[in-house]
Amino acid sequence: MPTTVPAYGKEAAGRLVSMADVTASDGALRRFLHGLPGVDAVGLQARAATLGTRSIKTSAKAYAIDLAISMIDLTTLEGADTPGKVRALCAKGVHPDPTDRTAPKVAAICVYPDMVGVAKEALGDSGIHVASVATAFPAGRAALPVKLADTRDAVAAGADEIDMVIDRGAFLSGRYLSVFEEIKAVKEACARPDGSAAHLKVIFETGELQTYDNVRRASWLSMLAGADFIKTSTGKVAVNATPPVTLLMLEAVRDFAAATGVQVGVKPAGGIRTTKDAIKYLVMVNETLGEEWLTADWFRFGASSLLNDLLMQRQKLSTGRYSGPDYVTVD
Amino acid sequence: MTFDYAPAPESRAVVDLASSYGLFIDGEFADGAGGGLRKTVSPATEEVLAEYTQGTAEDVDRAVQAARRAFEKWSALPGAERAKYLFRIARIIQERSRELAVLETLDNGKPIRESRDADLPLVAAHFFYYAGWADKLGHAGFGADPRPLGVAGQVIPWNFPLLMLAWKVAPALACGNTVVLKPAETTPLSALFFADICRQAGLPKGVVNIVTGDGSTGAALVAHPGIDKVAFTGSTGVGKAIARTVAGTDKKLTLELGGKAANIVFDDAPIDQAVEGIVNGIFFNQGHVCCAGSRLLVQESVQDELLDALKRRMSTLRVGDPLDKNTDIGAINSAEQLSRITELTAAGEAEGAERWSPACELPGSGYWFAPTLFTGVTQAHRIAREEIFGPVLSVLTFRTPEEAVAKANNTPYGLSAGIWTEKGSRMLWMASKLRAGVIWSNTFNKFDPTSPFGGYKESGFGREGGRHGLEAYLNV
Numbered sequence: 001m002p003t004t005v006p007a008y009g010k011e012a013a014g015r016l017v018s019m020a021d022v023t024a025s026d027g028a029l030r031r032f033l034h035g036l037p038g039v040d041a042v043g044l045q046a047r048a049a050t051l052g053t054r055s056i057k058t059s060a061k062a063y064a065i066d067l068a069i070s071m072i073d074l075t076t077l078e079g080a081d082t083p084g085k086v087r088a089l090c091a092k093g094v095h096p097d098p099t100d101r102t103a104p105k106v107a108a109i110c111v112y113p114d115m116v117g118v119a120k121e122a123l124g125d126s127g128i129h130v131a132s133v134a135t136a137f138p139a140g141r142a143a144l145p146v147k148l149a150d151t152r153d154a155v156a157a158g159a160d161e162i163d164m165v166i167d168r169g170a171f172l173s174g175r176y177l178s179v180f181e182e183i184k185a186v187k188e189a190c191a192r193p194d195g196s197a198a199h200l201k202v203i204f205e206t207g208e209l210q211t212y213d214n215v216r217r218a219s220w221l222s223m224l225a226g227a228d229f230i231k232t233s234t235g236k237v238a239v240n241a242t243p244p245v246t247l248l249m250l251e252a253v254r255d256f257a258a259a260t261g262v263q264v265g266v267k268p269a270g271g272i273r274t275t276k277d278a279i280k281y282l283v284m285v286n287e288t289l290g291e292e293w294l295t296a297d298w299f300r301f302g303a304s305s306l307l308n309d310l311l312m313q314r315q316k317l318s319t320g321r322y323s324g325p326d327y328v329t330v331d
Numbered sequence: 332m333t334f335d336y337a338p339a340p341e342s343r344a345v346v347d348l349a350s351s352y353g354l355f356i357d358g359e360f361a362d363g364a365g366g367g368l369r370k371t372v373s374p375a376t377e378e379v380l381a382e383y384t385q386g387t388a389e390d391v392d393r394a395v396q397a398a399r400r401a402f403e404k405w406s407a408l409p410g411a412e413r414a415k416y417l418f419r420i421a422r423i424i425q426e427r428s429r430e431l432a433v434l435e436t437l438d439n440g441k442p443i444r445e446s447r448d449a450d451l452p453l454v455a456a457h458f459f460y461y462a463g464w465a466d467k468l469g470h471a472g473f474g475a476d477p478r479p480l481g482v483a484g485q486v487i488p489w490n491f492p493l494l495m496l497a498w499k500v501a502p503a504l505a506c507g508n509t510v511v512l513k514p515a516e517t518t519p520l521s522a523l524f525f526a527d528i529c530r531q532a533g534l535p536k537g538v539v540n541i542v543t544g545d546g547s548t549g550a551a552l553v554a555h556p557g558i559d560k561v562a563f564t565g566s567t568g569v570g571k572a573i574a575r576t577v578a579g580t581d582k583k584l585t586l587e588l589g590g591k592a593a594n595i596v597f598d599d600a601p602i603d604q605a606v607e608g609i610v611n612g613i614f615f616n617q618g619h620v621c622c623a624g625s626r627l628l629v630q631e632s633v634q635d636e637l638l639d640a641l642k643r644r645m646s647t648l649r650v651g652d653p654l655d656k657n658t659d660i661g662a663i664n665s666a667e668q669l670s671r672i673t674e675l676t677a678a679g680e681a682e683g684a685e686r687w688s689p690a691c692e693l694p695g696s697g698y699w700f701a702p703t704l705f706t707g708v709t710q711a712h713r714i715a716r717e718e719i720f721g722p723v724l725s726v727l728t729f730r731t732p733e734e735a736v737a738k739a740n741n742t743p744y745g746l747s748a749g750i751w752t753e754k755g756s757r758m759l760w761m762a763s764k765l766r767a768g769v770i771w772s773n774t775f776n777k778f779d780p781t782s783p784f785g786g787y788k789e790s791g792f793g794r795e796g797g798r799h800g801l802e803a804y805l806n807v
Contacts, residue, residue, distance in 0.1 A: 037599075037600070037602040037603070038599070038600075038601045038753040039601055039604070040601040040604040040753075040773045042604075042773070042774065043601065043603075043604030043607055043608065043773060043774065044603070044604060046607070047603075047604070047607050053444065053448070053656075054336060054656075054657055055336070055339035055656035055657055056336060056337075056339075057337050057338075057339050058337045059337045060334065060335060060336050060337040061337070063334065063335075064334065067334070248603075251603050282334065283334075286334045287647050291333055291334065294334055
């Protein structure tokens, strides 16, 4: 966690202030977050749309497809999840294309906390991480001790990464300090007895935050509280990841790294289904944050159906022909 | 491994170029009266694309006579009939937009991304918009039955060849005038393709005439006694010469000339979007834009932050083959223009401003200039006063809104300005103080056929676009 952050507001002019000052009270934190540069919605959307017009062909496309596959958090988050379903997903994560063993493996398998043990066992020493959505996902409407217990349980079962949801009610009613303290507490609950810790991804549910200014504030708030990743959404609401929201979060991460030297990852989740869409996101990362973020360590896709489209496009590139849904697995 | 974008060139095969072009007079392509042929080259490669005819005074006279004869019938048509032709032209432009975009990029050097996504949609939109006015002129606020002027002589520049043609031809025809148009000498091809579109649309003979050639052809057109209206877009120097030629005659005149727009960024601006707006303001079309935001006025308190962000963003601009769909900045239009940009930037350095460009490799042949930023510029520097018409941004600073207004207005020009602030009251206050024809807030270089465009002071007079654009072609 950084010890100093940039001062914002009229007389700031690049000064740094201590973290303790910024998080001393709800009022201080509000002044800081509301002093961040504003977001012009029209301009942000126009920039995201322009980045979406890059034409990625041939060798660049092949590179992007494999990169996208390696960044996927292959996800199953259903009430009806069973050990069998999770094991099948894990097998797919290790060998996404049974007909072509050169296809890269995915970054992580994302499951509910009670399935962490199953996934961990199924993945063995494949190197694929297990991510778990803790903290009363997706609503986040539970008492803090319950959320912390949920987190500890998932970490104890072997989760490498914890995806937590923020309390949108507290955020929207301006109780920023409460959100900040909660993220900090969950981050502490990610610690393991051996001194290591699970990575913490903080989910905003941007569709519920509504405004772009709120997304920028939530990004800074989470990064100040120690998030390792910031993530758009749960995939459980009507509006999930969009290119403008993701671009805005990438810009916040870029500014935070410039101000504090701390690198934070970004994960758009929900609604990214096609290769074309995934490549647009990679272009955004490339032109906003650069190469350093173009790895699974710093950028992820939260998706379940994206993988099959990537695999079909990959087959097309290697064979010159489109196959069809029966040439990729349904898991 | 890095994420290198493989080349994604647009195919040239959609454009069928002839080796040589004549003039378009009275509905037919015809040889010139002995002015000879000129060559037009692709600025990105210096490859000769085609030969075209150097129009002479005699050719101009034939074109004006044809337009004069056509005027009788064209102006007598009901507005709804004229609208049909304009709608037809607009639709053909849409159908042939890919071909025209590639042609424009070949001849002008601008990136295909811009000719495809900005120029051509706007060209079609202008014809659609003025087609809609043709039968409603009585409701435009210029009397119950405003009459056309007659024959319009139109001279257009090389920065947006087809778009400037649309800005001039569409309102002229909608109002019932006929036209003789001279495209720029470095970019004549899209106007000749437009002539073909007029034939395809079945436009009556002589309503649109295209005479290609250099400045002398334009001078002959402007001086011809048979025209009733002169419309010119181009440099302030040529504009002044035209004004002298037309003075004392009863020809109507509109001039849309140079600019040195202030793009003003306050400390509460949406920084990321302001950076995009600055980039779009000065690097759109290689800065070959008369309303380009070529003077950045930034509040001192956010200067460092903004310039860091701007340099970072400039480093991601892709300069190169204009036909590549991933190119952001294409070629400079001509060797002459390149030498003018080079001369002015050298003056900037000599006068003590600090020059910066991102690392970028420029192609070996063709005319190229890297996107360039000058900091430490003052009002006394030439690069703060003269129009450079290239990808060169001069950065000045200010401390208070009053100072921003004073510096922004302290220019012989007054075509456009930009304001970046999250505070609505300040934005409106600034807009009322700035002496410029177009003022954008939290955006830049936005064009629409419904919006009037034109300047103050040495940026010219008259308005194009919108309802105001009709006035220049009506006897009001």
